[in-house]
Amino acid sequence: MSAASGTAPRLTALLVAGVLAACESERDRAAVATPGDPKRGEAVFALAGGCGCHTPEEGPIGAGGVELETPFGTFYSSNITPDREHGIGAWSDAEIARAIRAGELDDGSVEAPVMPYFAYAGMADDDLRDLIAYLRTLPPAARRNRPHEVDLPLPRLAFRAWRLLFAGGADAPERAPADGVARGRYLVDHVGICGDCHTPRDRFGAPEGDMYLAGTRSGPDGELVPNLTSDRETGVGTWDESDLVSLLQLGMKPDFDNVQGSMAELIDGIAGAPGLGKAPEDDLKTIAAYLKTVPPIHHVVAEEKEKAEEAKEE
């Protein structure tokens, strides 16, 4: 593998990226050509954990400004309410679609990958336009966006480069899969984006593909993030589908303990926002069914002793 590459391939890559970007804009406009259904969008919002990063603890819903500490600096989530000055009220549907799925803003800049647009890239057109319709029903919050405090040289260029290197590949369908494991996989990967916390990241902050959903000891806010794979000792292999649904709906574990921290916020919803607990039960069931099919990865995150004993008991 030679590290030296000529200018020609690089130019080609840039050209291809440019053409792709143009095609994608067209694609986003087409995706939102018909108006969405805010009622259905509320379910999408709930399945996305109430877009929890965008709601401060004390509310209002979607007002942004939540501090997200990362190894690359401190980032502040943006205002996604329909406020015309500070939020997305003056944006077109296509612009919002582009921000969510491609991480691109209307001034041509690319979002910091703290916003997992690379995962939402696979969100189906129908869910996307319903979600946008729902966002437009939120009460406008006049809260100014706070600039990120980035510990990177040339952040704008860095974010663009990151997208070029690590994003892409997810192909958004026109319609979301209707049911079964296919729907569960879709919801996990492109709506609930479980991997955003449950898949460990490499030094570039990109998800480690071979550790898909295997959990991490260094999650957001320094939290433990459990292994969701079907490994019986270190994952949730001993849980059945109803156990997983109880967790997603109520935050209830099989030993009647409850999840706390970020996951509890995503389930309960922050400041009255609908969270996973308010998502359609059938959808939570498809998520559970899909998680049961995720290949086991033996990765100790926590409670190793207990899990090991549990596996032995059966």
Add this chain to the structure above:
Amino acid sequence: MHDDPTPTPARAARLRTCVRALATAALLAGTPPLALADDHGKELPAGPIRDRHELMEGVGADAKAIGAATKAGKPADAVKPAQEIAAALEKFPTLFPEGSQSPLSRARPEVWSNKKKFDELAADARAKALALAEAAKSGGDLKAASGALFKNCKACHDDFRVPEEGE
């Protein structure tokens, strides 16, 4: 998203970073891990801190047994574990004497500063466990009774226990 379209220079950079990460990991491996209260019953000091931890471990095991009995359609098997939970919850609030705070413990200071509320929640939970035992005996709705008990567990954990921390 799983195929790897990464161009060559980035691969080289990632490799370099991996080597650096490995070196860091090797360095950190010598550092003792942060002691976590959970699942480290043996490391907790003898006395109320360890006792209350072990008591709750027992409650968790009983709760799992209730879940299993419910799923298996054998409500009778849930009676004893529910009674055990009730007994444990009667003892539980007595295991937080003044001075039993510890960095190894996940108990919030509110346990002591708002002892009244803490005790009330424990008493409520005990009542819910007894109701669950009754439901198990009389063929009542186990799922509903379990849900009611869980709500109590959660209410107390949310206010009086810190979330499990990573590193």
